[in-house]
Amino acid sequence: MNKLQEVYRSIVRRDPLSTEKGKAELVFLNVWLHIHPVKVKQENFKVRHTFYLGFISFYLFLILVGTGVALMFYYRPYPAQAYQDMKDLQFVVFLGSFLRNVHRWAAHGMVVCVVLHLCRVFYTGSYKKPRQFNWVVGVILMLLTLGLSFTGYLLPWDQLAFWAITVGTNIGGYAPLVGAKIKEILLGGHNVAEGALIRFYVLHVVVLPSLVVLFTMVHFWRIRKDGGLSRPVWKLEGEAAGQNAPMSQPLVQIGGAAAPPAPLRKGTVAAASKDKTYGLMEVVTGKPLFETIGPEESDDEVFSFPYAFYRETIAFLVTLISVMAVSLIWNAPLEELANPAKTPNPAKAPWYFLGLQELVSHSAFLGGVLAPTLMVGALLAIPYFDKNPSRRLASRKRAIWVFTAFMVVNFVLIVVGTYFRGPGWALTPPWVHVTGHE
């Protein structure tokens, strides 16, 4: 029994969770949890502030990795085999159908949540100084998410997959100078064929997920380093125009809810110094980089355990339940075996690119070059061009209008492309069935 206890103590070295020191050490000494601050502000975890969209995106990514690895056991990335493996998953692999459904719906869900997360961050003004760079990392993560979804789209090798990727890569091919070359490198040829399948597979299961992991690490790290989760706008009421505290203001605490590193050494409490950086407090002197939290409201602070952890896990469970329930009801689509000789009319790109396809149908230059370049460029530039320091909706009317219009136009174009485009890309309401056409 003592031996067992000794083993346990060698793994879990923190004090009991009933003590404050134990609660702090749980976070501090744990490699998986230490990305959290020891203490958090309750208000930051309000659902109506973040809707947990970032968390949900991350959880969907975890679900996708889990189901994706399981699916890899059954999948051979070669045209006819790939399709037969889909059929086997659907019909004879135990839980295969469920597994594929979860992966498919979680993937669509992740695209949606990442975009909504972006919207939330914009509307709460959370990309503003000092979080500019983290916004950029977020945009990169969104592009990687689209890349993951796009590369995964081809893998079932059915008509839907084949033609969506054909259309999608054609849109990319419109880019001047590099477009055709990028398309050729991506497809391993000029058409979607075996070469494209193996390339998309490798991108989908190795390259892009690794990049997502790397950038997610940066993203999370930066949240801490930029002052923790952004404060709800309503908590900024007291401050002038609701802006972040200026950098020049002396530091009291940084790091979101950084508690004084009380549990570090027994019996000593390191007082926050006004002229020492938090991370390097005993090494160098100098002003800290950022300070974002007003000196008040320490009463709002609670230990991360269990307050934050409960909420995060509940968000995870709700995500998981939603995906599972959807997967039990709706099956992931699987059409006929890809047939390069049989073009569906209309052939559509994956839904999130249908806005671009809609534009391409009017002008290849507009949809293939101008719009995507401007979109990505504008998103990346937002935090550096929006010099308005206020985070409050009322004082950033113009930015809100521009962004909302941008998102609504996108949304409308996607809806039109998805539901209102029939054979020959003619405007056809979804309730009209076109006869005599295939």
Add this chain to the structure above:
Amino acid sequence: MKNRTPQFFFALSLLVLALLIGAIWQASSPSWKTYQSQFYRLAAQQEPTAAAKDAVLRSRVSIRQVLLPGLQRVDRCTTCHLGVDDPTMAKAAQPFTYHRNVGPHPVSKFGCTICHGGQGLAVDKTNAHGRVEFWSQPLLTKDYLRASCGRCHKEGDVPGVPELAEGRRLFETHGCRGCHKLNGVGGSIGPDLSEEGANHRQPEWLKRHFLEPNALSPSSPMPNFHFTDEQARVLTFYMLSLTSEQMGAYYSSVRLIPSPEFGRKLFTERNCIACHSVGGTGGRTNSPDLAGVTKRHSIGWLDEQLVNPEMISPGSSMPAYEMNSNERKALIEFLNIATVDDARQILMGRPKGLTVEAALIEAGKQNFSRFGCVGCHGLQVQGGLPNPNSQGGEVPSLLHVADDYTKPEVAAIIRNGKMPPLADAKGPAPPLYMQAWRQMLTDEEVSRIVEYLWSLQPKKDTAW
């Protein structure tokens, strides 16, 4: 709220567990398991001893499949249709009924779906029978089941399925290729038919479409050929047999049926008797007598000779007839048994001897029907198919083509195609138009067709 988070957390965890159990339950109660245990109970009734009954009942419940690499398919139909090769199940109800008269097509070698259609990989009834949105070959009904024979037996006569040969004949003589591609040859006004047998088509739809093309596809430019009910049925058979699937060597080459009767038909149609004699009867030239030709030459040599006469016998005046492997095989089968009597009968059946010019015109006529010109211009080149908004409102007759054009002009139109002049310049383009045929016809074939057309022109006073 704060106090209730643990309960909330716990309840959600339970919900996850419940959903997981739901998924497992859904996955572990497929309908085929029920069918298998039913079958074992049925089979156990026939066992004499209690021990034997027990053994049957304890049989493993598992998915059965026939792997058919040569047909590029896996058929799991026997997972439920467990009695197909068990004669004692002759009276059992479906899905356990014994399959009679399988003949030379055992399930172990052919599976089920190559003939019956349906989705071999699936193990639930709806999906397996293929009557689902994204499976292009649903189960065929009994009336049209034999159309599947044509998937492998692509040429010649198939015993017991006269519809296939007849349908193919109708297809080639009624100008279908004028608008439809089949295996890469034909026009492009209508859809490619190379995979029509795997195109979601219900036989009833096809038959109806042949009888009345515009009833089901209102915008279709396909003219009404006024087929009889029987002709429509036969064409439906042929359509259902069309597939571009590649069958393994075992299925496609060995088992074709080159009958001497078919060979005799070819011998007559291609007018071999015009040059060749058999046992001294027929032929006017110095071409070899064909009696006993199969004893003088190997089958392989004869086959090559039919493909490329110039190569095998330099200086030969024999034209290269375009015959597929099965036609050549059938012709050789016929030559093997051909006698003087056959030659006499064939000669008697022939209207008159052909001159070289007449033979060229005859070849032109054959091209005219084979490449589908008759589809629009009619069997008697009378034209007359309605073609809205073209001048005259219909496809032009070719009877008086010599009045308006010279031979090179007509040849150029055939090669390059032509849009019909519009009746109303602002109206929509007419659905039918002359396609460019230079990809499909050689210059020689074009000039033969021109000669054929000129041969039809009414004789005129040429004394100018």
